[in-house]
Amino acid sequence: xxxxxxxxxxxxxxxxxxTDEGNEQIYRSISxxxxxxxxxxxxxxxxxxxYQILKDQRRRxxxxxxEFDAVAVWREFILDRAGRSGVTIPKNKLAVLPHFxxxxxxxxxxxxxxxxxxxxxxxxxxxxxxRLAALTDAQTAWAVPEMRMVGLDSYFYPVIxxxxxxxxxxxxxxxxxxxxxxxxxxGEVLFVGNDMYRDVYGAxxxxxxxxxxxxGQGQQSMDGVEAHYNIYNFGELRNAVRFFxxxx
Numbered sequence: 001x002x003x004x005x006x007x008x009x010x011x012x013x014x015x016x017x018x019t020d021e022g023n024e025q026i027y028r029s030i031s032x033x034x035x036x037x038x039x040x041x042x043x044x045x046x047x048x049x050x051y052q053i054l055k056d057q058r059r060r061x062x063x064x065x066x067e068f069d070a071v072a073v074w075r076e077f078i079l080d081r082a083g084r085s086g087v088t089i090p091k092n093k094l095a096v097l098p099h100f101x102x103x104x105x106x107x108x109x110x111x112x113x114x115x116x117x118x119x120x121x122x123x124x125x126x127x128x129x130x131r132l133a134a135l136t137d138a139q140t141a142w143a144v145p146e147m148r149m150v151g152l153d154s155y156f157y158p159v160i161x162x163x164x165x166x167x168x169x170x171x172x173x174x175x176x177x178x179x180x181x182x183x184x185x186x187g188e189v190l191f192v193g194n195d196m197y198r199d200v201y202g203a204x205x206x207x208x209x210x211x212x213x214x215x216g217q218g219q220q221s222m223d224g225v226e227a228h229y230n231i232y233n234f235g236e237l238r239n240a241v242r243f244f245x246x247x248x
Contacts, residue, residue: 001209001247005131005184007175008156009193010143012217014119014134014234015150018112026108030101037097038087039078049077050105067168070105070139074098102141115150116215118235123155125238132156135178135191137198139163158182169195170202179206190244192237196222211240 011017027043027050034041041049053073058066075098082089089097126132134156136143143161147153158181162168165177179186186207193199193210195218200210204225212227213234214220229240 001244002188003130003190003241003245004188005133005182006126006190006192006241007133007135007178007182007203007208009191009195009199010134010136010147010152011138012194012215013192013199013213014115014152015146016112016114016116016215016217017110017146019106019109020111021109023109026105029108030104033101033104034078034081037078037082037089037093038085039081040085041081045081046077049081050074053077053080061166063167063171065168065171067137067162067166069163069166070102071098071141074101074105077101099141102139103145106139106142110146113146113149115152116234118233120151122234122237123152126241127155131182131184133158133160133178133182135160135169135174137162137168169198170205172202172206175203175206175208190241192240194218196220196225196227200227201225209244211237213237 008014024043027046031041031043031046050073053076054068057068057073078089078097132155138161140161140163158178160174160178162174165174167174179189189208191199191203191208191210192213194213194215196212197219200212201222203210210227211229211231214230214232229243231237231240
């Protein structure tokens, strides 16, 4: 095949990431901060309220593979708890506070964020020859600064983030959107991911050739689903690309 583009999943594929959303410091810190705006709450209310709104948001979306919008979740939480507390949040504060809370939530939860060995070297080799895109099930408020933190912010166009869309992989629309913005057809593009269901199954359903990176993160197997090529360290992606290019 003629390979003209490569789409990468990010977390678990390019980046080793570990988070702890159960860390009580997240919810304690947010509750303390909101006191400065007159909002009466506590860490348990913050935790339970956040997840309830997130759940309701996904359900209201009516999608088969629903995704949430963390900034919108925090905006709804702030407005609801401000109303219960009998206070009004100034418009200029309301414009920035939900995004800040999303960042604060993620920043405290984040325990590890680092590139897998060989990622930068391989991307530097691929970038002059192929169109590189990123497609991630994540939130823009998290994904963009995290890509910047590990030095990946200049490698990809487009960067598709599921939190901006309301649906996530393996929804075929998210792969179609990446291809449309790359101006390429499925038969010209490889997808590299670490999750056999969301990445490999989803990309195959969209007509893409798939490379599965067995990084140990994500779903490692799925009945009836196989990648076109498996790699066990990121440097082996070079061999995978050659394999597809040597096919007729």
